[in-house]
Amino acid sequence: MARSMKRSPMKDQIAIVGIGSTGFSRGDRSPLSLALEASTRAIRDAGLTAADIDGVVATSEAGAASAPFLVASLGLTEVSHHSRPAPLIMFSLLDAAQAVFAGAADHVLIVTPVMMSSWNSRRAAADPWRRGARSTIRPIPEDAANANAYATWAGRYMHEFGASKDPFARIAINSRSNAAANELAAMRKPLSFDEYHAGRMIRTPLNMFDMDYPADGADAFVVTTAQRAAELPQPPVLIHAATTGVVGENTEDQLPSLKRHGQHVVVDHLKARSDLWIDDIDVFYPYDGFTIIALSWLENCGFCEMGGAERYLAEHWNEERQRIEIDGRIPVNTHGGSLSEGATRGTGHLREAVTQLRGQAGARQVEGAKVALVTPGGFFFNSQGAILRSA
Amino acid sequence: MADSIQTERDNSPDTEHKPAESDLSDAELLELFAGHGVYRDNAAQYRGRLAGQLLINRCADCDRYHQPPRPMCPSCWSFDVVPTPVSGRGTIHLLMHLHAGPPADGVDYQNEGHPVVVVELEEQDHLRVTGTIHSFGNREPSIGDAVELEYLYRGGAPIVAFRPSTYQPSQPSQPSQRSES
Numbered sequence: 001m002a003r004s005m006k007r008s009p010m011k012d013q014i015a016i017v018g019i020g021s022t023g024f025s026r027g028d029r030s031p032l033s034l035a036l037e038a039s040t041r042a043i044r045d046a047g048l049t050a051a052d053i054d055g056v057v058a059t060s061e062a063g064a065a066s067a068p069f070l071v072a073s074l075g076l077t078e079v080s081h082h083s084r085p086a087p088l089i090m091f092s093l094l095d096a097a098q099a100v101f102a103g104a105a106d107h108v109l110i111v112t113p114v115m116m117s118s119w120n121s122r123r124a125a126a127d128p129w130r131r132g133a134r135s136t137i138r139p140i141p142e143d144a145a146n147a148n149a150y151a152t153w154a155g156r157y158m159h160e161f162g163a164s165k166d167p168f169a170r171i172a173i174n175s176r177s178n179a180a181a182n183e184l185a186a187m188r189k190p191l192s193f194d195e196y197h198a199g200r201m202i203r204t205p206l207n208m209f210d211m212d213y214p215a216d217g218a219d220a221f222v223v224t225t226a227q228r229a230a231e232l233p234q235p236p237v238l239i240h241a242a243t244t245g246v247v248g249e250n251t252e253d254q255l256p257s258l259k260r261h262g263q264h265v266v267v268d269h270l271k272a273r274s275d276l277w278i279d280d281i282d283v284f285y286p287y288d289g290f291t292i293i294a295l296s297w298l299e300n301c302g303f304c305e306m307g308g309a310e311r312y313l314a315e316h317w318n319e320e321r322q323r324i325e326i327d328g329r330i331p332v333n334t335h336g337g338s339l340s341e342g343a344t345r346g347t348g349h350l351r352e353a354v355t356q357l358r359g360q361a362g363a364r365q366v367e368g369a370k371v372a373l374v375t376p377g378g379f380f381f382n383s384q385g386a387i388l389r390s391a
Numbered sequence: 392m393a394d395s396i397q398t399e400r401d402n403s404p405d406t407e408h409k410p411a412e413s414d415l416s417d418a419e420l421l422e423l424f425a426g427h428g429v430y431r432d433n434a435a436q437y438r439g440r441l442a443g444q445l446l447i448n449r450c451a452d453c454d455r456y457h458q459p460p461r462p463m464c465p466s467c468w469s470f471d472v473v474p475t476p477v478s479g480r481g482t483i484h485l486l487m488h489l490h491a492g493p494p495a496d497g498v499d500y501q502n503e504g505h506p507v508v509v510v511e512l513e514e515q516d517h518l519r520v521t522g523t524i525h526s527f528g529n530r531e532p533s534i535g536d537a538v539e540l541e542y543l544y545r546g547g548a549p550i551v552a553f554r555p556s557t558y559q560p561s562q563p564s565q566p567s568q569r570s571e572s
């Protein structure tokens with residue numbers, strides 16, 4: 001099989017220079033309204049105007065506006081790059097970065113709204129504005145794809161490694177403890193071990209606290225060259241390495257083993273292209289659409305061996321702050337992740353990493369944070385990762 | 392290779408709901424299996440269910456099975472792919488219980504929830520099908536249990552389901568390995 005040539009010509013060449021967020025909540029605004037607020041915040045944050053934006057990357061999230069519709073809605077003159085990648089932030093970040101690196105555009109705006117769907121809650125189901133996405137044909141329950149897949153493989157993980165729900169609980173509790181200091185987060189109440197274990201089962205072995213928190217909101221980002229970034233007002237955050245990855249047999253119920261899936265591909269490719277790895281990072285943002293995903297990133301990035309998360313998280317637990325602190329130094333999902341900030345599809349993880357590397361995280365700021373590892377996505381078709389550094 | 396199993400028992404109360412295996416038009420097949428995700432590349436598998444069979448696509452050139460059904464063998468790129476009856480026997484590889492989900496006749500999301508299993512078939516390593524399980528009687532099913540296919544019928548449509556195996560599962564066969572390169 002053809003193996004990587006380990007080229008990384010884009011290393012440190014592209015910078016994130018603007019971020020904008022609406023915050024996340026169970027609200028009553030349209031995805032377009034949220035997308036436009038986040039976009040204008042991000043462009044202003046970058047010290048730019050509509051006239052500077054010559055690329056737009058939209059997300060193909062259900063209900064989200066297309067790139068051309070956003071171009072018109074933002075009153076942009078014209079753009080020379082536009083696209084609509086799959087949801088999950090790294091598809092968009094990589095597309096935008098590669099467009100800038102290739103010279104297709106100079107200042108690319110990434111727009112990523114998320115909306116809770118009609119099936120996320122009774123209240124959402126009763127909202128006539130959300131009904132459009134609902135198909136009239138009922139799927140059968142005997143399905144191990146998408147969200148169901150994480151329940152089935154969480155059970156497999158517990159079976160293979162004799163794990164209890166304790167490490168799952170620590171991921172969920174860590175998330176809540178951190179979200180308390182994040183004004184953008186939808187769910188900021190602390191969570192106790194007892195509350196976690198009493199959580200309503202949704203898909204045994206996973207309960208309501210093992211799933212991301214459905215909410216509405218939008219994030220937006222502006223990327224440009226590192227050279228141009230030096231002339232802009234915000235401290236530039238450089239994309240040191242970024243990748244997506246899947247294995248060949250990636251259908252949820254056919255994945256051969258937990259020992260080799262998209263996360264492993266991402267880790268191998270990041271390590272091959274990066275000068276920095278887990279000993280060098282200051283903050284860590286593993287995706288947590290489900291608790292099992294974050295647990296697996298921790299193991300697969302090499303913080304501990306496979307199946308070792310239960311012991312590792314207990315050892316690296318700050319009892320007083322009720323959160324994970326790796327070696328007493330590296331906090332995990334300082335914004336609360338998707339479990340508590342809201343189901344952002346990884347946009348929150350990226351935005352918080354940028355905020356920390358800029359030194360603008362306020363009460364959440366990790367002193368002197370210079371390098372972040374951001375790993376959005378699960379096991380099957382959307383595993384991805386990036387190493388970001390301050391300039 | 393094992394013969395296809397006839398899963399429909401004579402005394403099954405659902406027999407009367409079983410459509411004649413037959414000559415359903417494509418439109419009728421899609422209507423009967425609405426919500427199952429029937430498309431051109433897996434229609435043969437759904438027609439097979441109506442005959443009580445479990446069909447898995449197998450390559451006539453390299454003999455490997457694959458799932459889900461595709462028009463070309465991913466191992467050798469042969470288009471000579473044959474929906475082939477398998478034994479329906481295997482072991483539970485993945486297991487969960489749904490406590491919420493799409494409404495469906497006979498599906499109870501309350502109490503222990505509705506079980507969904509992914510069963511690894513004895514024909515080939517990692518070759519799996521997804522379905523539900525019939526009651527195991529006085530114990531809970533668990534990962535590693537030997538099971539065998541027994542379709543259940545919902546609105547006349549056969550649903551993949553398993554019951555505890557009455558067979559001793561044999562060792563999975565070792566099909567030709569993919570070349571390492």
Ligand SMILES: [Zn+2]
Pocket residue numbers: 450451452453454455464465466467468469
């Ligand atoms: Zn073949």
